[in-house]
Amino acid sequence: MELFTCVFIVTSFVTQSLEYENLAFGKPVNVSKRYNTKNFDPSLAVDGDVSTDLLKCSLTASGEKEAWLTVDLAEVQNIASISFLHGGFGLNAMPMDPDKTKMYPVLSGNGTLQHSWNFDTNYTVCTSVFDNEDAKVVCLNWGYLPDKPVRYTVPLERNLAYSRRYYQCIGNETVLDECKSGFLNSECAYQQEKQLGISCESGDTLAGFSVYVSDTPDWKSGTLCYQHDINEPVGNNVSIDCFTTGRYVTIYNSRNGSLHSTLSSFAYINICEVNVTGCDIGHYGDECLSCPSHCVNNTCQMQAGHCFDCEDGYTGPMCEKDCTKGQYGQKCYFRCGNCLEEEPCHHINGTCISGCSPGWKGEMCDQNCDLGYFGFECNSTCNITNCVNNTSCDPISGHCTSGCFSNFSGPFCQDCIPTSYGEQCNISCSDLCQNKFCHQTTGHCFSCTGTRAGVFCENEIAIDKSTDIFDSNAGFTITSALLGVFMIVTLIYVVKRKWFSSSAQNFEQNYELPSFPKLNPEYDEIRNKSTGGEIDNNTSEYSEIAMVEANVS
Incomplete structure (x- = not known):
């Protein structure tokens, strides 16, 4: 049975609400043992009559330590509440009508x-x-x-x-x-x-009762909806909010080992009327709305409509969501297979809608390719003749996974090793090839050793010895010449720098102004006249000076 909510209320007798219906009315009723076969028929508990007349109520046999009454709702129902009217037998029952009993x-x-x-x-x-x-x-x-x-x-x-x-x-x-x-x-x-x-x-026959809801007649294996504490007071009108699902509703009492002074010595069930209110299966709430469409068996929690379990591929309180990306199935527990381009699978059955990634097959893409096949939809055949195990290959790429035969290399073993060539890679490259590497198809050398030449390095290159001698000494000769030139230039620069430095010092020490002949006194006299302003015209002055200069010379 599923989880439920139960609240016990002692109140007036509860009839069905406008929304709920009385699921117990007119349904089959069984008891542990009838008081007698003539009166107190168990069906009196579901006939709709709320009278507490003892002859209009059900009553179990005397002298029993356990007693119970079970209402069969005919099918599993969504239950909201259980209420019943106790006859008060043993403590506060209504006496029988003396007109019927002839007993005062x-x-x-x-x-x-x-x-x-x-x-x-x-x-x-x-x-x-x-x-x-x-x-x-x-x-x-x-x-x-x-x-x-x-x-x-x-x-x-x-x-x-x-x-x-x-x-x-x-x-x-x-x-x-x-x-x-x-x-x-x-x-x-x-x-x-x-x-x-x-x-x-006298004694209380109701105290200590319990209420069960079950899916089978074995009500003790069902849900204990309520258990009364014998130390708590209880009236004859009982109402219990019990939100659960079930087919059988059982009211049970026992007097095994009970020593409470107010209790009856034996167990009795004296029920005048039982109401089980709720909705037909597949509905919930005060208005009996339909349960969410993806609830398992179309059943849901009576109050909020939450599903007890979801159909495959759905999740959420009301199973309103698809499984999250990458998951599917019951309770969204399973992971999607290897769908193409990591697309999500179908949230219910896990099938890959767009197909499988290379190397996988099956509706759910959870199976490797069969031996000897690989690639998208596993429709490519492994054909690696030079692979050690040429019947299998990597299911995704088709690469050889067991290694290549001698002289072969590459992911598909289709290439020769660098030192071999030919269709079967069984011809060795020439020893004259540089590192013995050659073209895998033609065998042509990529480069040659020493002085070899030709596509297979089959030719020896002829070399002039003098040229060889020159070639061998050329580097040394050129280097020596360059070094000599450098030394000469450096020497000239140093000598020249010293010479310029010495010349400058001698010029400063030895340089004197040239001596001019002392002017004639006549020239001085003419110059003084000019200075004093005694000469009247330039022509005369220049003539005198010229004459003096002629004399001097």
């Missing part, structure tokens, strides 16, 4: 016995012929427990006659008229004006 009620469960054969005369019974089994019927009529009646006598009341009728009850009859009976030949002997009194046992 005693409300305390302890009093004298009086009955009538007609409505005009009251009688008491002959104490000597009225035993405990007969007294049990009287206790039942009064609404008290028939288990342990106590008989006693009191003085006979005035105007009360003895009945000549006697009874032979077995104890589970409803009224005295159902017992075997007869008539005494004479009035009661040795009565000495005594009257019969009976004290009946």
Whole structure:
């Protein structure tokens, strides 16, 4: 059974709401054992009559330590609440109608016995012929427990006659008229004006009850919807909110080992009416809405509509979501296979919609290619003749996975090793090839060793010895020449720099202005005249100077 919510309420008797329906009305009812076969039919608990008249209620047999009543809802239903009306038997039950029992009620469960054969005369019974089994019927009529009646006598009341009728009850009859009976030949002997009194046992027959909901008649394996604490008070009107699913609703009680002073000695189920409110399976809530479409078996939690479980491929409280990308199936537990380009698979069955990635096959792409095949849809055949195991290859790429035969290389073993060539790579490259490497098809050398030449390095190159000598000394000669030139240039630069430095020093020390001849006194006289302003014209002055210069020269 699934998880449920249960709240116990002692309140007035609950009838079905406008939205919910009474799922128990008119349904089959079974009890542990009926009180008798004539009255207290279990079906009285689901007939819609809420009377607490003892004869209109169900009642289980006396003297039992366990008792139960089960309503079969005919199919699994979404249950919201369970309510029932207890008859109060053993503690506060309504006495039976004396018009039916011909027995005058005693409300305390302890009093004298009086009955009538007609409505005009009251009688008491002959104490000597009225035993405990007969007294049990009287206790039942009064609404008290028939288990342990106590008989006693009191003085006979005035105007009360003895009945000549006697009874032979077995104890589970409803009224005295159902017992075997007869008539005494004479009035009661040795009565000495005594009257019969009976004290009946009382006790709570409801306290300690429990309610179960189950999918099978084995109700003890179902959900315990409610368990009453015998120390807590409980009225005859009981309502329990019990949100769950199930087909069978059982009210159970036990008196195994109970020592509580207020309880009955034996277990009884005295139910007058049971209501099981809820919705048909597949519905939930106050308005009985349809359960989410992806709930397993179309069942959901009664209050919120949450699914108890989701159909394959769905998740979420109300199974409203597809499985997350990369997962599928029941509870979205399974991972998708190797779908093409990592596309998500179908969220329900896991099939790859766009096909499989290379190297995989099957509807779910969870199988490797068969031996000898590879690639997309596994439609390529492994054909690696030079692979050590040429019947299998990498299922994705088709590469050789077991290594190549000698002289072959490459992922498909289609290439020769660098030192071999030919269709079968069984011809060795020429020893004259550089590193012995050659073209894998033609065998042509990529380069030659030493002085070899030709596509196979088959030719020897002729070399002039003088040229060879020159070639061998050329480097040294050129280097020496360059070094000599460098040294000469450096020497010239140093010498020249020293020379310039020495010349500059000599010029500063030895340079003197040239001596000019002392001017003639006549020239000085002419110059003074010019300075003093005595010369009147330039022509005369220049003539005089010229003459002086001629003389000097």
